[in-house]
Amino acid sequence: MVFKKLLGSLGLGGPTVDTVLSHGAVLPGGPLAGEVRLKGGERDVEIEHVVLELLAHVEAETEEGEQHGTVAFERFTVGGGFRLAKGEDTTVPFSVVVPWETPVTELYGQSLGIVLGVRTELGVAGARDKGDLDPLTVRPLxxxxxxxxxxxxxxxxxxxxxxxxxxxxxxxxxxxxxxxxxxxxxxxxxxxxxxxxxxxxxxxxxxxxxxxxxxxxxxxxxxxxxxxxxxxxxxxxxxxxxxxxxxxxxxxxxxxxxxxxxxxxxxxxxxxxxxxxxxxxxxxxxxxxxxxxxxxxxxxxxxxxxxxxxLAVGVAGGLVAAEVVDEVGDFFEGEDEEG
Structure with a gap:
């Protein structure tokens, strides 16, 4: 699974990022592997960090009633501290372990309607940008x-x-x-x-x-x-x-x-x-x-x-919907810290 995003907050001509997850579902407490593919833009930049966030679309009961939003429940720093030259292609491989309590999204290949995602954050010279979401599939132990x-x-x-x-x-x-x-x-x-x-x-x-x-x-x-x-x-x-x-x-x-x-x-x-x-x-x-x-x-x-x-929602559509309502309440941890 691949997504590509021009890092707009870093200005036109900035680097682009493809995050490629290994095929297949992961297990709770198991490895999530893949690689982050970076392509330099129109100028040299210092890559301070490459971070993966695991996100979940959740419901919450508040005084205003039921609300929906996105919770970032794990972060992994998988790279950083290097210079990306103009037009250069480089790859940051990763293998991280997801939390044991990571929700199950499918059973026997059938979606349960649970929406999880992996988001890549790239830090460049004091700025950062959170890329689009890549759906994450988790099968049961x-x-x-x-x-x-x-x-x-x-x-x-x-x-x-x-x-x-x-x-x-x-x-x-x-x-x-x-x-x-x-x-x-x-x-x-x-x-x-x-x-x-x-x-x-x-x-x-x-x-x-x-x-x-x-x-x-x-x-x-x-x-x-x-x-x-x-x-x-x-x-x-x-x-x-x-x-x-x-x-x-x-x-x-x-x-x-x-x-x-x-x-x-x-x-x-x-x-x-x-x-x-x-x-x-x-x-x-x-x-x-x-x-x-x-x-x-x-x-x-x-x-x-x-x-x-x-009963399953479309995974990609669910992730988009979750992003739209990121700011519905500060009870969704980590979603009020956009760079």
Whole structure:
């Protein structure tokens, strides 16, 4: 993927930049490689720095209502400190590691509607210019894919995915936003759940899976409940994921049910089996900044992603739209520092 931009803020005849990303999707916590291709303009210039920014199009709840904008969530200095002669061609190769909590943008090749981008910043003799965005595609880690696959096999359906600005209380979240994948309940749970929201907080040793259940009041179960479950990357090949994920959902349903879920599951509601490390954070308002939107979507068979294609926004168009609203609020970190 390539973009080219004449660095207008540096004046006519300034250098141009092409940023070329290696083909294929990256993994959370994995390498992002490519090269920045520079071509000298009509005069010699000193290149002070070449910086890559990772950007995400996010939503935020403010006093004025829901707003959208762009958050820069990582910066990498990949070059600088050299002279670019008039008309000279030079290349700055790079290989950087994206954050573990980088959101997933696709599943089984289907877009989830999440918009991420890579922006190149070139500093020349005290000036700087932020170039156009190059779309960034991120596929799930094996653990994340296994969890979503299990939801699909259990009969849950994909609704939507978005990025919410804010933090989830009681977690080790690192980024200033989190991803929510909203799924509809399987027929088994439709009498007590409206939807389940899945958030992955990945790290080098494993993934915390945060589940929030929106309860519809069936069987005396009311309100929202939240729980976090921890799994390791090594669990992928040795876990019955359908049993584990079903156990997680059962715990969400049973947590505040007056009869411990017996009305729904019978006299012995608990499955035997390994559910992963569990920490319950209670219910109601677990997000420090949080907004909900109800969306309908198709059911799925073996993969949550089966319904994703129709919900996905055009990636390039989404990035442009995000840029247009960069200045909607100062809660979008790093977007008020244009050079």
């Amino acid at each position: 094996a653990v994340q894919e296994a969890v979503l696959e299990a939801f699909g096999q259990l009969g849950f359906g994909f609704l939507s995915a978005d990025l919410e600005y804010g933090r989830i209380a009681g977690t080790r979240q690192q980024l200033p936003f989190y991803q929510e994948i909203e799924i509809s309940p399987s027929p088994r749970y439709s009498s007590v759940l409206n939807e389940v929201e899945v958030t992955f907080l990945a790290g080098p040793h494993g993934v915390d899976v945060v589940l929030e259940a929106d309860r519809n009041g069936g069987h005396g179960v009311h309100g929202d409940s939240l729980a976090r479950f921890s799994v390791t990357h090594e669990d992928v090949g040795r876990t019955d994921w359908n049993t584990m994920v079903d156990g997680w959902v059962r715990q969400l349903v049973e947590a505040h049910a007056p009869d411990g879920g017996a009305a729904l599951f019978g006299a012995h509601p608990h499955h035997e089996g390994h559910y992963g490390h569990h920490q319950d954070h209670g219910h109601h308002g677990h997000h420090e900044e949080h907004g909900h939107g109800r969306r309908s979507g198709p059911g799925v068979g073996t993969a949550v992603a089966a319904g994703a294609a129709g």
